[in-house]
Amino acid sequence: xxxxxxxxxxxxxxxxLVACSDDEPDTSLTDGTQTAASxxxxxxxSGLNNGSGLSGSEMGGSGSGSGMYPNAGMGPEFSxxxxxxxxxxxxxxxxxxxxxDDFVPVIAAHAxxxxxxxSQHIVLEGHADERGSPEYNIAxxxxxxxxxANMLKVQGVSxxxxxxxxxxxxxxAAFGNDEASWERNRRVELRYQQGR
Amino acid sequence: MAIFRKILFIGLLxxxxxxxxxxxxxxxxxxxxxxxxxxxxxxxxxxVPVDISFVVNAxxxxxxxxxxxxxxxxxxxxTTAEAIRFPDWxxxxxxxxxxxxxxxxxxxYNVQFQLFDVANGGQxxxxxxxxxxxxxxxxAHHISDLIFEKLTGKKGxxxxxxxxxxxxxxxxxxxxxxxIADADGFKPQTIATSPEPIMSPSWSPDGKRMAYVSFxxxxxxxxxxxxxxxxxxxxxxxxxxxxxxxxSPDGSKMxxxxxxxxxxxxxxxxxxxxxxxxxxxxxxxxxxxxxSPDGSQIVFTSDRGGKPQLYITPSQGGQEKxxxxxxxxxxxxxxxxxxxxxxxxxxNGNDYRIAVMDMSSRSINVLTAGPxxxxxSFAPNGSMILYASKKGGSAFLSAVSIDGKMQQKxxxxxxxVRDPAxxx
Numbered sequence: 277x278x279x280x281x282x283x284x285x286x287x288x289x290x291x292x293l294v295a296c297s298d299d300e301p302d303t304s305l306t307d308g309t310q311t312a313a314s315x316x317x318x319x320x321x322s323g324l325n326n327g328s329g330l331s332g333s334e335m336g337g338s339g340s341g342s343g344m345y346p347n348a349g350m351g352p353e354f355s356x357x358x359x360x361x362x363x364x365x366x367x368x369x370x371x372x373x374x375x376x377d378d379f380v381p382v383i384a385a386h387a388x389x390x391x392x393x394x395s396q397h398i399v400l401e402g403h404a405d406e407r408g409s410p411e412y413n414i415a416x417x418x419x420x421x422x423x424x425a426n427m428l429k430v431q432g433v434s435x436x437x438x439x440x441x442x443x444x445x446x447x448x449a450a451f452g453n454d455e456a457s458w459e460r461n462r463r464v465e466l467r468y469q470q471g472r
Numbered sequence: 473m474a475i476f477r478k479i480l481f482i483g484l485l486x487x488x489x490x491x492x493x494x495x496x497x498x499x500x501x502x503x504x505x506x507x508x509x510x511x512x513x514x515x516x517x518x519x520v521p522v523d524i525s526f527v528v529n530a531x532x533x534x535x536x537x538x539x540x541x542x543x544x545x546x547x548x549x550x551t552t553a554e555a556i557r558f559p560d561w562x563x564x565x566x567x568x569x570x571x572x573x574x575x576x577x578x579x580x581y582n583v584q585f586q587l588f589d590v591a592n593g594g595q596x597x598x599x600x601x602x603x604x605x606x607x608x609x610x611x612a613h614h615i616s617d618l619i620f621e622k623l624t625g626k627k628g629x630x631x632x633x634x635x636x637x638x639x640x641x642x643x644x645x646x647x648x649x650x651x652i653a654d655a656d657g658f659k660p661q662t663i664a665t666s667p668e669p670i671m672s673p674s675w676s677p678d679g680k681r682m683a684y685v686s687f688x689x690x691x692x693x694x695x696x697x698x699x700x701x702x703x704x705x706x707x708x709x710x711x712x713x714x715x716x717x718x719x720s721p722d723g724s725k726m727x728x729x730x731x732x733x734x735x736x737x738x739x740x741x742x743x744x745x746x747x748x749x750x751x752x753x754x755x756x757x758x759x760x761x762x763x764s765p766d767g768s769q770i771v772f773t774s775d776r777g778g779k780p781q782l783y784i785t786p787s788q789g790g791q792e793k794x795x796x797x798x799x800x801x802x803x804x805x806x807x808x809x810x811x812x813x814x815x816x817x818x819x820n821g822n823d824y825r826i827a828v829m830d831m832s833s834r835s836i837n838v839l840t841a842g843p844x845x846x847x848x849s850f851a852p853n854g855s856m857i858l859y860a861s862k863k864g865g866s867a868f869l870s871a872v873s874i875d876g877k878m879q880q881k882x883x884x885x886x887x888x889v890r891d892p893a894x895x896x
Binding site for chain 2: 399406408414416418439441444
């Protein structure tokens with residue numbers, strides 16, 4: 277009973293203390309977070325609408341999933357399976373940015389075309405598989421794009437015709453968490469700037 | 473017991489939560505049986521849209537510090553101090569008891585709770601607060617913070633926020649969003665949307681701004697966005713990589729990765745003067761800078777030794793020293809708030825896990841099971857690490873206590889969730 281009374285006193289003094297301090301820490305915290313939260317709401321709409329093309333940018337001709345012959349608009353040779361120009365993706369081994377022998381003729385065909393068409397521009401999109409750290413994979417994808425660019429330049433393509441971008445693991449061509457998907461994702465895609 | 477708890481959590485969430493939150497589940501995938509035992513008795517409440525005691529119970533359970541008592545096993549449901557029979561709670565080995573009440577008053581809610589030491593019946597905390605209906609969850613997290621700090625001496629992180637990237641696919645169209653949510657994944661709000669990838673969100677030290685990488689112009693650029701207004705400025709758009717932004721602890725500088733001169737290197741951009749200093753100059757990959765909490769050092773990932781490993785250098789420039797030697801892949805370092813530990817992605821063969829290195833002993837403690845864990849981010853009190861996992865064709869966020877004993881999965885059913893960053 278004595279303990280109970282003591283507890284009662286403790287309880288009242290605790291509540292009293294809080295009441296006396298006018299809930300200061302709590303009010304300020306609640307108010308502060310409320311403002312911040314509604315602020316973020318605004319950001320979401322203004323970010324969405326005024327984001328200088330952030331949400332309005334178009335998919336365009338690049339990116340994975342644009343069919344078997346993404347450069348088909350360049351001419352019939354780019355969709356003729358017997359012509360190396362129809363091949364527009366260079367695949368890489370794990371953790372490697374070295375071009376494998378199989379793809380040397382493909383790159384040579386594109387080099388010849390670019391040398392013959394000096395006003396033509398090409399984007400080299402580097403990609404990595406999903407394993408490991410995303411920003412490190414951006415660097416890996418860029419190394420792959422650079423080794424293709426170097427082979428093109430050695431064969432006479434001018435620097436000004438080339439544009440490099442690395443998407444790392446952010447734009448997979450295959451979405452599985454398995455070796456078959458990873459092989460398809462370690463790649464450089466060659467995308468002609470059509471209509472330029 | 474752990475499995476039972478998991479079932480209970482999923483069941484309760486499905487049962488109690490309003491429909492708008494139906495897309496999120498929290499699943500405790502690994503629990504501990506040690507730690508103080510805490511009983512959060514369901515609060516007395518009527519017609520209250522949020523079950524506050526349930527949220528408090530879930531917060532404390534997810535922290536990894538406590539063994540929570542299932543309400544079904546409680547010897548009573550007291551909601552006032554007078555109604556507590558402490559011997560009943562002593563008999564089932566409870567250390568602490570939380571009771572409370574929620575009353576509606578003209579659209580506002582009066583929330584009060586008390587924390588008791590079961591051994592001597594003493595009250596350790598007693599608070600009364602008012603909350604609007606929309607702030608009830610926040611109030612519940614605030615109560616969790618107060619209890620956590622009282623019992624552990626560490627600041628709670630339950631009322632904090634997290635940022636992350638979601639990707640949803642509809643047919644051929646992918647949508648990338650930068651979102652901010654409560655620390656438990658609730659109340660997600662989108663601050664940027666793009667059909668092209670968004671990456672690497674980084675909070676300003678005051679939590680008011682966010683830097684991130686966006687490919688919206690078909691090449692990488694780093695932006696800084698003020699959360700309250702949605703206004704943003706472009707920080708860097710050089711040829712090549714513009715990546716891995718990391719705010720300095722005093723907010724005046726930003727470490728970034730640029731490849732404009734050839735190989736990717738770490739740069740420090742002064743946000744006031746806009747001066748750009750090249751910090752690393754190797755011909756290898758240098759990326760993923762992170763600042764020590766005192767701002768004096770920068771840790772980064774480099775493959776200059778053949779494989780990616782962590783290196784450390786003074787943030788003013790100077791000698792670059794290798795930090796990690798065990799494992800074939802150590803990347804994406806992240807300092808703990810006290811600077812004593814570094815979290816990283818630790819890889820061996822096809823297996824990537826989150827590990828923590830003790831900066832004084834340099835020993836590495838692997839915390840997660842893999843096989844594809846990445847992007848570790850410390851809670852502001854250093855008790856938990858948020859990270860991204862991939863499994864079974866989906867990507868989701870998980871949290872692990874820094875002793876590795878407690879693991880939680882934050883599941884969003886719509887699309888992939890990656891690249892988490894806990895607000896400071």
